Amino acid sequence: MSSEFDNKVAVVTGAAGNLGRAVARAFAERGARVALLDLSEPVIQAVIDEQLPAGAETQAFAVDLLKPESVSATLQAVIDRFGRIDILANIAxxxxxxPLIQDTExxxxxxxxxxxxxSVFYTCRAALPSMLENGWGRIINVSARAALQAKGRMGPYCASKAAVKTLTKSIAAETKFDDITVNCILPGTIDTPQNREAMPDADHSQWVPPEALADVVLFLASDAARCVTGAAIPVYGKS
Structure with a gap:
């Protein structure tokens, strides 16, 4: 069965994590060629071998997203391998x-x-030239509900996710005439083993499954969302 993602090149950062795996799997199942990026290549390769569909065109790439030279070299390696970058899903x-702000170091x-x-700034900066050259691109970033609903003892986290949301809107304004869309999602509490362990008494059925977030990422990368850019989309479920 053909898909609009057939042969599209999708880069997924944080591909070894719970949400990253779900996003990479969703793209691979729909025919995309997927570059999976994370710190450890063997860990990503295990994800490919154990969780991605057999026969999918994928490759693991080790990257340190906090080092601009590593990001630039890795995305160039993706282009050398696949020919271009169509979709960038910044999941990492x-x-x-x-502590309280006065005690924050x-x-x-x-x-x-x-x-x-x-990390989002580095990857967008490195991926955009390929998208501009090819006249098409989709960037999906992960912000958070905390970008809109800040809470105490979370100042650095809330500020960082607000920065992702605002950066997303700025890049969208720069690229809206280039057939490149740039959007972000605002997840609620994600249903992961780590969150279940941290909050064992919570009602986990109210949380957002990684696969549901992956569906929204796919929508934003699809032709159905071709007129959506600069959006920050809440995906809270019942959380």
Whole structure:
């Protein structure tokens, strides 16, 4: 069965994580050629071997998203392997609680801003030239509900995710005449083993499955969303 994603080249960062695996699998199942990026190539290869459909055209790439030279070299390696970049799904990121702002150290602030915001800046900067050259592209970033509904003891995290949302809108404004769309999703609580362990008494049935978020990423990469750019889409489920 043919798909509009047949032969599209999709780059998925954080591909070894729960959401990254779901997004990579969704693209691979629909015929995309998928570059899976994360820190450890053997870990990503295990994801490919164990969780992606047999016969899918995929490749693992090790990258340090906090080092611009690593990001640039890795995305160039993706282009060398697949010929171009059509879709960039920036799934990598993280969450930490923390102290009150007056007790927050520079390293706590830097960690969240680097992991969640700087990494997105680096990957978008490296991927956009290929999209502009080919006259088509889709970028989907992951912000968070916390970008809109900030809470205490989460200042660096909330600020970093707000930065992702605003950066998304800025890039969308720059590329809206180039057939490139740039959007972000705002997940609620994601149903992952780690979250279940951290919150064992919560009603896990109310949380958002990674596969549901992957569906929204696919929509934003699809032709159905060709007129959607600069959007920040809540995906809260019942959480």
């Amino acid at each position: 990121g993280g969450f930490t609680m923390g 520079d390293r706590d602030w830097d960690f969240m801003m680097n992991l969640n915001a700087r």
